[in-house]
Amino acid sequence: MTPLVCIQDLRVAFGGVPVLRGVDVTLQKGEALGLVGESGSGKSVTWLAALGLLPRHANVSGSVRLDGREILGARAAELDQVRGGRVAMIFQDPASALNPVLTIRKQLCEALALHRDLSGEAVKAEALRLLNLVGIPDAARRLSAYPHEFSGGQVQRIMIAMALAGNPDLLIADEPTTALDATIQAQILELLSTIRREMSMAMVLISHDLGVVAENCDRVAVMYAGRIVEQAPANQLFADPVHPYAQGLIGALPPLDGPRRRLTAIPGTVPDPAHMPSGCAFAPRCSLAAEPCGLAAPTLAPIADDRTVACIRAEASRRALLGIAAE
Numbered sequence: 165m166t167p168l169v170c171i172q173d174l175r176v177a178f179g180g181v182p183v184l185r186g187v188d189v190t191l192q193k194g195e196a197l198g199l200v201g202e203s204g205s206g207k208s209v210t211w212l213a214a215l216g217l218l219p220r221h222a223n224v225s226g227s228v229r230l231d232g233r234e235i236l237g238a239r240a241a242e243l244d245q246v247r248g249g250r251v252a253m254i255f256q257d258p259a260s261a262l263n264p265v266l267t268i269r270k271q272l273c274e275a276l277a278l279h280r281d282l283s284g285e286a287v288k289a290e291a292l293r294l295l296n297l298v299g300i301p302d303a304a305r306r307l308s309a310y311p312h313e314f315s316g317g318q319v320q321r322i323m324i325a326m327a328l329a330g331n332p333d334l335l336i337a338d339e340p341t342t343a344l345d346a347t348i349q350a351q352i353l354e355l356l357s358t359i360r361r362e363m364s365m366a367m368v369l370i371s372h373d374l375g376v377v378a379e380n381c382d383r384v385a386v387m388y389a390g391r392i393v394e395q396a397p398a399n400q401l402f403a404d405p406v407h408p409y410a411q412g413l414i415g416a417l418p419p420l421d422g423p424r425r426r427l428t429a430i431p432g433t434v435p436d437p438a439h440m441p442s443g444c445a446f447a448p449r450c451s452l453a454a455e456p457c458g459l460a461a462p463t464l465a466p467i468a469d470d471r472t473v474a475c476i477r478a479e480a481s482r483r484a485l486l487g488i489a490a491e
């Protein structure tokens with residue numbers, strides 16, 4: 165089956181400094197993929213590059229296929245159809261994505277007019293349907309309100325309504341709830357997963373919160389220093405992370421005594437993209453690193469059905485996780 169999105173060897177450099185160093189990700193139709201990794205690892209840039217949203221000075225190469233069709237470097241008109249149409253994005257700070265001087269009706273109707281072949285009255289009816297769908301109370305009246313008249317959670321709901329205007333096959337949600345308090349965060353995530361199920365829509369959820377990813381995603385890709393280092397079904401990754409970085413992130417290495425920890429701090433910091441170590445970028449922070457790790461960057465290799473890991477010490481790492489002594 166042709167995947168909905170297939171990204172291969174995606175590379176991005178700014179001013180000659182590489183920030184994506186060969187990203188490979190595949191997303192099936194209707195699937196929810198979580199993308200996790202420390203700040204600066206390239207999670208947002210991956211999707212901005214895929215959708216042609218990076219500034220002109222970015223140097224981008226590789227392949228991004230949507231339903232088998234190459235969109236990297238596509239003409240602006242084609243990308244305009246993809247963005248907001250087949251693929252929609254929502255961000256951490258929804259207020260900045262709305263125009264403060266236009267009513268919600270006007271903004272929703274504009275989004276609908278751009279991507280849907282609807283007549284004037286049908287556009288208005290659809291705007292109302294979308295606002296109801298995302299749970300804005302008294303939607304008919306609130307269509308005439310301006311963005312500042314809504315709470316932070318409601319603004320994010322409106323952004324979701326705008327994102328749905330084009331009936332997307334894929335929603336990219338980049339830290340969609342980080343700016344919201346915990347209760348509202350849970351409600352927005354619940355809304356996203358209901359809508360996703362009902363519309364059979366795929367989703368990429370970029371998040372620092374591993375709990376959120378565990379609860380809302382089918383599969384997870386772990387990014388480190390501009391590359392994917394492990395991809396696996398969510399339940400497998402959280403129960404049995406293999407890459408030492410994924411283990412560190414999830415904190416699944418059981419301590420000698422006491423309960424399992426959810427999160428552990430990984431010693432050291434993410435390398436500066438301008439001074440990447442040769443070989444595996446994680447090696448300087450990795451307790452399992454051996455001499456060959458510094459020689460060549462490992463590529464993603466399958467370790468099981470639907471699981472890939474980029475680590476030449478994957479086997480040692482798994483043994484360490486399971487507490488099995490090396491033979």
Ligand SMILES: Nc1ncnc2c1ncn2[C@@H]1O[C@H](COP(=O)(O)OP(=O)(O)OP(=O)(O)O)[C@@H](O)[C@H]1O
Nearest residue numbers: 178183201202203204205206207208209210219437
């Ligand atoms: N327009 C830009 N010009 C120059 N460098 C950029 C630009 N956008 C991103 N970068 C750099 O690219 C790298 C990856 O950034 P990106 O925003 O993708 O990280 P991220 O993993 O999404 O981080 P966060 O979790 O903090 O959002 C960072 O080093 C960042 O400084």
